[in-house]
Amino acid sequence: MSAKNGVKIMVEEIDARKKKILQAVIQEHIISASPIGSRTLAKKYNLDVSPATIRNEMADLEELGYLEQPHTSAGRIPSDKGYRFYVDTIVKKNINPAPSSIQKIEHIYDDMKSVQDIISGMGKMLSNMTHYTSLVSEPKIQESRLRKVQIMELEDNSLLIILVTDTGMVNNKIVKVQEKLSNKKLAYINKFLSDKLENKFLSSLTAEYLTRVEKELLSRIDISAEIIKQIYSEIEDVFEPEDVKVYLGGTSYILEQPEFNDIERLKKVLKLLEQEDILSSLISDFSDSDLEIRIGQENGIEDMQNCSLVVATYYLANRAVGKIGVIGPTRMEYSKVILSVDIISDLLGKLISKASR
Amino acid sequence: MSAKNGVKIMVEEIDARKKKILQAVIQEHIISASPIGSRTLAKKYNLDVSPATIRNEMADLEELGYLEQPHTSAGRIPSDKGYRFYVDTIVKKNINPAPSSIQKIEHIYDDMKSVQDIISGMGKMLSNMTHYTSLVSEPKIQESRLRKVQIMELEDNSLLIILVTDTGMVNNKIVKVQEKLSNKKLAYINKFLSDKLENKFLSSLTAEYLTRVEKELLSRIDISAEIIKQIYSEIEDVFEPEDVKVYLGGTSYILEQPEFNDIERLKKVLKLLEQEDILSSLISDFSDSDLEIRIGQENGIEDMQNCSLVVATYYLANRAVGKIGVIGPTRMEYSKVILSVDIISDLLGKLISKASR
DNA sequence: TTTTAGCACTCATTAAATTAGAGTGCTAAT
DNA sequence: ATTAGCACTCTAATTTAATGAGTGCTAAAA
Numbered sequence: 119m120s121a122k123n124g125v126k127i128m129v130e131e132i133d134a135r136k137k138k139i140l141q142a143v144i145q146e147h148i149i150s151a152s153p154i155g156s157r158t159l160a161k162k163y164n165l166d167v168s169p170a171t172i173r174n175e176m177a178d179l180e181e182l183g184y185l186e187q188p189h190t191s192a193g194r195i196p197s198d199k200g201y202r203f204y205v206d207t208i209v210k211k212n213i214n215p216a217p218s219s220i221q222k223i224e225h226i227y228d229d230m231k232s233v234q235d236i237i238s239g240m241g242k243m244l245s246n247m248t249h250y251t252s253l254v255s256e257p258k259i260q261e262s263r264l265r266k267v268q269i270m271e272l273e274d275n276s277l278l279i280i281l282v283t284d285t286g287m288v289n290n291k292i293v294k295v296q297e298k299l300s301n302k303k304l305a306y307i308n309k310f311l312s313d314k315l316e317n318k319f320l321s322s323l324t325a326e327y328l329t330r331v332e333k334e335l336l337s338r339i340d341i342s343a344e345i346i347k348q349i350y351s352e353i354e355d356v357f358e359p360e361d362v363k364v365y366l367g368g369t370s371y372i373l374e375q376p377e378f379n380d381i382e383r384l385k386k387v388l389k390l391l392e393q394e395d396i397l398s399s400l401i402s403d404f405s406d407s408d409l410e411i412r413i414g415q416e417n418g419i420e421d422m423q424n425c426s427l428v429v430a431t432y433y434l435a436n437r438a439v440g441k442i443g444v445i446g447p448t449r450m451e452y453s454k455v456i457l458s459v460d461i462i463s464d465l466l467g468k469l470i471s472k473a474s475r
Numbered sequence: 476m477s478a479k480n481g482v483k484i485m486v487e488e489i490d491a492r493k494k495k496i497l498q499a500v501i502q503e504h505i506i507s508a509s510p511i512g513s514r515t516l517a518k519k520y521n522l523d524v525s526p527a528t529i530r531n532e533m534a535d536l537e538e539l540g541y542l543e544q545p546h547t548s549a550g551r552i553p554s555d556k557g558y559r560f561y562v563d564t565i566v567k568k569n570i571n572p573a574p575s576s577i578q579k580i581e582h583i584y585d586d587m588k589s590v591q592d593i594i595s596g597m598g599k600m601l602s603n604m605t606h607y608t609s610l611v612s613e614p615k616i617q618e619s620r621l622r623k624v625q626i627m628e629l630e631d632n633s634l635l636i637i638l639v640t641d642t643g644m645v646n647n648k649i650v651k652v653q654e655k656l657s658n659k660k661l662a663y664i665n666k667f668l669s670d671k672l673e674n675k676f677l678s679s680l681t682a683e684y685l686t687r688v689e690k691e692l693l694s695r696i697d698i699s700a701e702i703i704k705q706i707y708s709e710i711e712d713v714f715e716p717e718d719v720k721v722y723l724g725g726t727s728y729i730l731e732q733p734e735f736n737d738i739e740r741l742k743k744v745l746k747l748l749e750q751e752d753i754l755s756s757l758i759s760d761f762s763d764s765d766l767e768i769r770i771g772q773e774n775g776i777e778d779m780q781n782c783s784l785v786v787a788t789y790y791l792a793n794r795a796v797g798k799i800g801v802i803g804p805t806r807m808e809y810s811k812v813i814l815s816v817d818i819i820s821d822l823l824g825k826l827i828s829k830a831s832r
Numbered sequence: 833t834t835t836t837a838g839c840a841c842t843c844a845t846t847a848a849a850t851t852a853g854a855g856t857g858c859t860a861a862t
Numbered sequence: 863a864t865t866a867g868c869a870c871t872c873t874a875a876t877t878t879a880a881t882g883a884g885t886g887c888t889a890a891a892a
Contacts, residue, residue, distance in 0.1 A: 153883095153884085156884075168835070168836050169884095171834085187885090189842085189843060190886095191841080191843045191884050192842095192843080232648070265630065268627055270623070270625055272623050278623065280627075282635060290645040290647065292643065369749060370745040370749050373738065374742075379738060381738070385727060385731075392727050510854095514855075515854095524864075525866080527864070528863085528864060530855085530856065531864090534856090534857080544856090546871085547870095548857095548870080549855065549872075550854080
């Protein structure tokens with residue numbers, strides 16, 4: 119009613135019927151990947167109005183920016199704005215929480231895998247569920263606590279530095295040194311590092327802190343500054359990685375999407391997916407909200423304008439440590455994908471904490 | 476001359492001129508990716524004969540199986556057999572050893588990387604050099620010597636098992652145990668494992684040997700058989716992996732090949748490249764010769780009939796530990812690829828041994 | 833005032849027809 | 863043994879025509 123008196127038109131620009139029609143267009147387009155006409159809608163969805171009325175409504179929706187017309191005499195396809203509206207007001211409401219059937223899966227992966235295996239396994243599972251390409255980032259090192267640091271000597275002049283985080287990640291580096299360390303000195307260093315570093319959040323182990331500790335160690339033990347420096351620089355490397363590692367799964371599912379029958383477009387996207395640094399910054403750019411959706415141009419990458427991303431955060435001990443998500447065409451089965459991403463992100467967190475606990 | 480007297484025709488079925496023509500067809504086809512006609516050859520290659528003569532020779536070459544005709548009035552394309560001949564008798568001769576300019580590259584990667592980084596980096600470099608997809612397998616664990624084994628305790632009831640091979644690979648596993656081990660016992664176990672396992676070839680550490688050692692340890696120390704068993708099963712897991720890990724590089728280069736403009740064919744190959752187990756057995760199937768080439772159907776995989784593989788072995792301390800190679804269309808720039816693979820495999824071996832020494 | 837039937841018009845897609853040209857194989861001359 | 867000449871073949875590209883889904887507008891109906 120309020121929509122009828124001119125003044126409030128802007129406020130409620132989409133009435134119930136328009137909404138219904140928009141939804142119908144999108145759902146149909148998700149299935150068919152081609153423009154949708156008024157007759158089709160009238161037939162398949164019981165909208166109780168004639169094609170002519172639907173045509174009028176669609177013209178309105180186009181004017182408002184929710185639909186687009188590839189050419190004059192074609193049907194309509196949803197715009198990014200249309201998908202955004204769809205996702206925000208129609209899909210999200212109807213998502214119900216993860217079904218309990220998942221607990222079965224949880225057991226399969228029980229305790230037999232390393233964190234890396236779990237991550238790539240869950241990525242693959244997600245892409246199998248959704249038939250889109252999946253994307254998973256490793257737990258952020260900054261959000262982890264250092265659980266164990268230990269240096270051991272290999273024969274000759276190599277040291278092996280082991281760093282274990284509470285997220286189950288094990289980092290190792292082999293360092294070559296000039297000088298042989300006595301067992302006693304090594305034990306002392308290990309003890310010292312343990313005391314100073316273990317159980318601290320890696321974000322609190324700043325470069326300044328490390329430098330201070332380095333100096334302190336140097337003053338207490340009689341070995342060359344060189345070795346200590348080497349050890350520390352390796353430790354720092356681990357703590358401040360340029361990029362989070364990203365695991366890709368189901369890349370070939372992209373080929374099943376008709377929008378990538380165009381080889382040129384396909385090439386561009388596949389090239390992108392090969393560049394680890396881009397993937398890394400792409401996924402890191404998502405907020406730590408439970409689930410974020412970027413539709414079409416929203417993702418900001420030129421060659422991915424017709425892709426959407428659905429990305430969830432996974433948690434370890436209530437810390438948002440990593441992301442897992444799906445990349446597919448803008449014309450994506452959002453409701454299914456959202457559900458899957460939701461379930462799998464949850465599961466991923468559980469499995470990793472189980473494995474690293 | 477001998478070819479001229481009927482009797483020896485079979486022995487030397489291809490005379491110098493045929494060879495020259497075959498070579499010309501192949502070289503031209505490698506460039507153009509389409510059938511080659513007699514006129515083109517006569518024009519571009521100074522064969523000093525007329526197109527008509529070339530036609531006759533090409534008809535012969537087709538009869539002998541070196542060339543194929545897509546359809547009656549098209550030019551000829553090389554068959555697998557043609558490529559095989561080309562590679563064996565024409566290309567290989569003209570390959571000269573790695574130029575010394577490589578030493579520059581060697582320095583770039585000097586000692587700053589882990590073995591995994593070196594492997595994937597060299598794979599990428601190879602695919603950038605050749606513009607084909609590269610394939611590298613990790614050093615075979617069986618060909619390595621165990622350099623260090625050490626078990627350490629994380630807090631609560633987790634143990635971290637570290638295994639380092641002389642190929643620079645560091646394996647780690649976190650194992651959960653029921654019982655807490657005293658430091659003394661742990662030290663004893665470490666000493667014991669060191670003595671029994673270190674510096675042995677992993678191929679000599681058979682399941683039987685391990686079982687024997689396991690029993691011996693159990694008889695000497697007072698802890699539950701359970702823990703020992705867990706530890707051993709993890710160690711065994713590392714020693715007997717199902718698959719070698721394979722690194723892929725430059726997958727998107729496939730798209731630049733016109734033979735994969737057919738989306739269906741492309742899809743099949745990309746699907747294959749996603750299956751780690753297939754890649755692993757594909758590359759493992761190559762002999763330990765310096766360089767092996769499989770052309771077209773020779774590689775035995777249905778969906779890769781129009782692909783060739785050029786695979787070299789890389790060595791650590793004179794042991795053939797892994798493979799590195801290139802996968803591309805049968806119509807591949809063999810001479811360039813062979814050279815590149817040769818250089819890079821050599822470099823890879825050097826870099827890994829430098830990094831792990 | 834809103835909805836709907838009717839109709840002329842648009843435009844992409846598909847199929848069919850046509851053309852162009854590269855290449856062959858054969859024959860007869862060199 | 864080689865080559866010029868020529869008829870023939872077959873693909874790939876281009877043009878043309880046909881199809882049909884879909885629209886926007888108008889005027890009548892609700």
